[in-house]
Amino acid sequence: MATHQDGFTTVRKCIVLFGAVSAIVLGTVAVMASTGHEATSFMWFRGAVLLAVTPLLHRLATRAAEGSYRDFDRLRTSSTVMPVALIGVDLVPGLCPPWYAVLQGLSALALLAVAVLTRTTAFPRQT
Numbered sequence: 001m002a003t004h005q006d007g008f009t010t011v012r013k014c015i016v017l018f019g020a021v022s023a024i025v026l027g028t029v030a031v032m033a034s035t036g037h038e039a040t041s042f043m044w045f046r047g048a049v050l051l052a053v054t055p056l057l058h059r060l061a062t063r064a065a066e067g068s069y070r071d072f073d074r075l076r077t078s079s080t081v082m083p084v085a086l087i088g089v090d091l092v093p094g095l096c097p098p099w100y101a102v103l104q105g106l107s108a109l110a111l112l113a114v115a116v117l118t119r120t121t122a123f124p125r126q127t
Contacts, residue, residue, distance in 0.1 A: 019054030
């Protein structure tokens with residue numbers, strides 16, 4: 001039987017995966033820029049921001065696992081909104097190259113898993 005903590009362990013793993021993919025995205029942008037390929041300021045900024053958000057999401061998950069409903073709710077909301085925003089922006093024609101959109105979509109899948117886990121798992125009542 002899965003426990004409340006097991007669920008948060010999986011959530012934290014998904015957040016780490018999101019961060020890893022975000023680091024890969026930013027690294028790929030750096031390699032592309034250094035080899036003379038297209039690397040817009042949008043791609044740099046977005047890649048850096050998403051990588052920077054990872055520790056914040058991890059902190060929310062940790063605090064939620066410790067019993068903070070406020071942080072649980074913030075994590076649940078963020079992980080629901082962010083994948084929609086990521087994919088929505090990637091669908092704007094001409095904004096980013098297809099390879100960038102695919103990598104960002106992969107990171108969105110990790111957050112989508114967090115959204116599903118936090119939406120389907122009841123938060124334990126405080127005693």
